[in-house]
Amino acid sequence: MTVYGATNVDVVVIGAGQAGLSAAYHLRRRGFAPYDGFVVLDADPAPGGAWAHRSPSLRMATVHGFHDLPDFELPAPDPAAPAREVVPGYFAAYEARHALPVVRPVRVTAVRPQLGGRLLVESDAGSWSARALINATGTWTRPFVPHYPGRFAGRQLHYADYRGPEEFAGLRVAVVGGGASAIQVLSEVAAVADTLWVTRRQPVFRDGPFSQEAGRAAVALVEERVRLGLPVRSVVSVTGLGPSVALRRARELDALDRLPMFDRLTEHGVAWGEREEAVDAIVWATGFRPEVGHLAPLGLREPGGGIRLEGTQAAADPRVHLVGYGPSASTIGANRAGRAAVNGIVALLGAPEPALAQRS
Incomplete structure (x- = not known):
């Protein structure tokens, strides 16, 4: 009809x-x-x-x-x-x-x-x-990549375009993000490349399963933003990182030495004030x-x-x-x-x- x-x-x-x-x-x-x-x-x-x-x-x-x-x-x-x-x-x-x-x-x-x-x-x-x-x-x-000043001459890609660690073998890679996607990338790429892990906030690691009470509280924080008509945040952003195979692998590879968020891009890498770290690629695991x-x-x-x-x-x-x-x-x-x-x-x-x- x-x-x-x-x-x-x-x-x-x-x-x-x-x-x-x-x-x-x-x-x-x-x-x-x-x-x-x-x-x-x-x-x-x-x-x-x-x-x-x-x-x-x-x-x-x-x-x-x-x-x-x-x-x-x-x-x-x-x-x-x-x-x-x-x-x-x-x-x-x-x-x-x-x-x-x-x-x-x-x-x-x-x-x-x-x-x-x-x-x-x-x-x-x-x-x-x-x-x-x-x-x-x-x-x-709708992958999200935050804007930072400067211009990087190397390769940049969002997690949505990540297809595995092989193409990064032997390189130095900055992985940006504090969620499960970043942990997956680190757990794979750190086995074949030198990695830097950069996050905006200090990650929260949970040793065990999330309790139902804590889970409801975390979801309530996200729901409150939705009720107020504010841009949404992911549930993972308020629950922290729980135990997983990927997290265990990343730990075993010593890939979880987190750095704070850089303040600019440079031609050859990323920089915090006077400090610069050269990298060949940046993987933005910064959500959607x-x-x-x-x-x-x-x-x-x-x-x-x-x-x-x-x-x-x-x-x-x-x-x-x-x-x-x-x-x-x-x-x-x-x-x-x-x-x-x-x-x-x-x-x-x-x-x-x-x-x-x-x-x-």
């Missing part, structure tokens, strides 16, 4: 990563019919979301946590298997098992208000008119920003620069939910956010009739 040239559905989900697939699963369970009731638009040509773009050197043994999607466990993988193969294969099987209506490749360019209280989702593959929207576009397509530019026509951003949420619902537009954003930007958080967003949409639109759980 079409409305003004756009395919008419109740709900559009943008993105088929962990959060988008979780939302799609719960939409089916609540009775929304595939394609007629809801559709999932994914920019990639194949399943996998951000996992399909990870470094080939990231193995399942060194993945920084992974949680199964609802109603289908990830079969026990070979710890040495590349995550970029295992997880996309799991996502593909999940889409097929639950007959999820994923359309790809579809790159959404804008979401606009439409007459009649609907939302017009525009893309390079046509348009969809929806009563509600779940945005699950994640962050992988949410991919929400296509939502700009809806005017959701607050003066603080972020999108204020009440749970997963955009405070400025109750038809719009963001999952995999802020406190739900983790595999377990994405699962919960997908369910919460669908509950909110059912509360807004009402359940389809008959509202029966559907299984393939």
Whole structure:
């Protein structure tokens, strides 16, 4: 069915990563019919979301946590298997098992208000008119590199473009960042190269698992920023670095002698005041920003620069939910956010009739 040239559905989900697939699963369970009731638009040509773009050197043994999607466990993988193969294969099987209506490749360019209280989702593959929207576009397509004065003549790359340690063999490499991505790079590159580890803050190392109470407190700090409409921070930024295979390897390689953040780049390296360290390459493991530019026509951003949420619902537009954003930007958080967003949409639109759980 079409409305003004756009395919008419109740709900559009943008993105088929962990959060988008979780939302799609719960939409089916609540009775929304595939394609007629809801559709999932994914920019990639194949399943996998951000996992399909990870470094080939990231193995399942060194993945920084992974949680199964609802109603289908990830079969026990070979710890040495590349995550970029295992997880996309799991996502593909999940889409097929639950007959999820994923359309790809579809790159959404804008979401606009439409007459009649609907939302017009525009893309390079046509348009969809929806009563509600779940945005699950994640962050992988927006790598963040901070600006520092000066010009470096060597190679610079973001973690998103890192493909393994081999190309750095015999070089001197600065790894910038204090999260799990930086630890992965150090644990690999320090085995073949001389490394410098540079972070803005003194990293916090945890000796054991994060307690549920501490975990809830950390997530609450991220949620508070979202409620205030401020730019989001990652959950890892407030939980610190827990024990992992990658962290153990980095320790064994003596790669965790952290330096404070440099104040400028030089032609041959990085510098702190009068001190300069020559390097051949800089790997920026400095995180990502949410991919929400296509939502700009809806005017959701607050003066603080972020999108204020009440749970997963955009405070400025109750038809719009963001999952995999802020406190739900983790595999377990994405699962919960997908369910919460669908509950909110059912509360807004009402359940389809008959509202029966559907299984393939």
